Amino acid sequence: MNEVETKDVGTTDLSAYMMKVIEELRRDRKPPAVHIYACTLRSFIRFSCSGEEECSMPMQEVFTPGRLKEYEQWMLLRKLTQNTISTYMRTLRAVYNRWMPPGTAEHNPRLFDDVYTGVVSQTKRALTARQMEQLLEADLSGLSPQQQAVLAYFLLMFLLRGMPFIDLAHLRKRDMQDGRITYSRHKTDKPITVRIPREALVLIAKYADRHSASPYLFPILDARIRDSWQSYRNYQDALRHFNRKLGQVMSRLLPGVRVSSYTARHTWATLAFHSGQPVGIISQALGHSSLRVTETYLKPFGNELVDKANRQLIASVRKCKWKNETEYRAGL
Known part of the structure; x- marks a missing residue:
């Protein structure tokens, strides 16, 4: 030592x-x-x-x-x-x-064995296809300009393959070229390229940052901030503001439905999974670091599909039984 x-x-x-x-x-x-x-x-x-x-x-x-x-x-x-x-x-x-680095004589590798260091999987909420359709076709006349912008950002996160809010907020104007958006995920630094759907193009045209001095595609973050710590605080403030306004929007458009900035991403993944998209495609779209991450992410839905298959099987058996009984009675 x-x-x-x-x-x-x-x-x-x-x-x-x-x-x-x-x-x-x-x-x-x-x-x-x-x-x-x-x-x-x-x-x-x-x-x-x-x-x-x-x-x-x-x-x-x-x-x-x-x-x-x-x-x-x-x-x-x-x-x-x-x-x-x-x-x-x-x-x-x-x-x-x-x-006390691992491997040194004084290091105790079991020091934290008796305290909790795991992660509790949170129940994630996803909207249904019908609810997303309602939001895409919603009448915005009753919403304030700020609320309309927040709804637009939420829809864009869904339309752009479940883009996280942090990535949407940090998109640069230069990231959008030739009908595509190319950026690196903040969490994994993995490069992502998304073809912009026509529904998203309309929203981008309306809610993009008009100030030429700002490098950001949307007016979510303060472009004047250079300090990394202040930038982080600025993002956290923007996230809280977004979730607060999003709650106000949903109380009008989808009363009783709780959402957050994460809901758009989770909804995209859920609907893609239930529509039969391969896990590999979903993983690539979400920008996960590995297929294993996506499998863990989608694991709760596996039981839902198995339960659905079970219900269909039982229904087919009951239908077969009913058909056999009908044919038997007809022969009497």
């Missing part, structure tokens, strides 16, 4: 250590990671410092099975979701592995 590692063990404070990591992430222009690390640190400070703004948190005391279990119980008492708890625990695990 080298001198630096010996010095760190038992003396490094969690808050100081994580702040250094956060600063590195800022320099590397990774705003989402900065946000998660900062939220995790604030949460653990509230747990460990009992309401005080700061206190001593030696990492050798933090990273023990008992202390981590206490933190998990503290979060459960505050009714944090399983996925939030898992996010904080996985962030602490990343910090621990950075501080």
